[in-house]
């Protein structure tokens with residue numbers, strides 16, 4: 001049986017649905033919290049629904065405590081998920097159905113390439129550090145596959161069309177990417193059986209009726225793959241808002257691994273002070289003071305969001 005969350009639900013397209021989807025491989029930093037805040041304000045300013053989704057597919061990298069702390073930090077600031085949080089680790093059957101659908105359409109193939117083969121010097125490099133897949137395993141015949149199966153475990157790739165995907169990002173403006181040339185056939189299931197981020201995100205955003213995705217700039221290059229997958233699955237792609245890099249007060253990029261996690265010490269600040277500082281850094285208010293969620297919902301506008309980089313005020317930095 002399908003474990004699609006709402007198999008019979010009629011999604012009300014007129015009501016905006018936003019989401020915050022942290023990967024609990026470490027604790028949230030204030031850049032993540034700001035992303036959640038903008039996602040929350042944007043849908044709430046239009047009477048919509050806010051969902052939290054925990055992207056814990058890669059069990060080796062994720063931990064339950066970080067997921068709990070993420071939900072707790074949002075709750076302390078007043079941002080509650082309007083539905084029980086979704087855990088990707090519980091939805092493998094659903095992702096499996098999506099990969100089966102791609103397979104039935106003849107769009108998938110096993111890829112046996114090793115990491116070093118993929119990173120070969122001749123592979124074109126992408127701006128996000130990835131490489132365009134060469135297509136080495138695209139047309140293997142059955143005999144070649146059987147031979148390779150003896151010594152290697154393949155991942156599953158999806159064949160992408162030589163097609164431009166174009167969308168209007170609310171922050172960055174028009175984004176255009178040719179899937180075949182700028183990305184290549186991409187992985188939907190890893191060789192260890194874990195479903196890939198692109199597949200899971202497209203399936204979940206579609207299944208939850210998400211109408212607006214707010215997240216960091218670094219994921220803007222993923223949106224075309226997700227839009228293409230969502231259309232294949234019959235979903236309407238959301239609007240995207242990729243927000244600029246969030247830095248500390250010295251201009252250093254925040255990172256989960258650099259000890260930037262939101263500390264409980266900082267959470268002792270009044271929540272209106274934290275919200276005020278976050279809103280100011282994003283460009284939503286004129287002064288670094290206090291603000292309530294209600295006030296911010298009232299005045300929220302994407303037109304005010306800083307387009308270049310976002311610097312957190314001192315008060316939110318270590």
Ligand code: GLU
Pocket residue numbers: 020021022023055201214215219
């Ligand atoms: N899970 C991703 C992260 O924590 C975000 C995914 C998304 O918003 O699409 O970076």
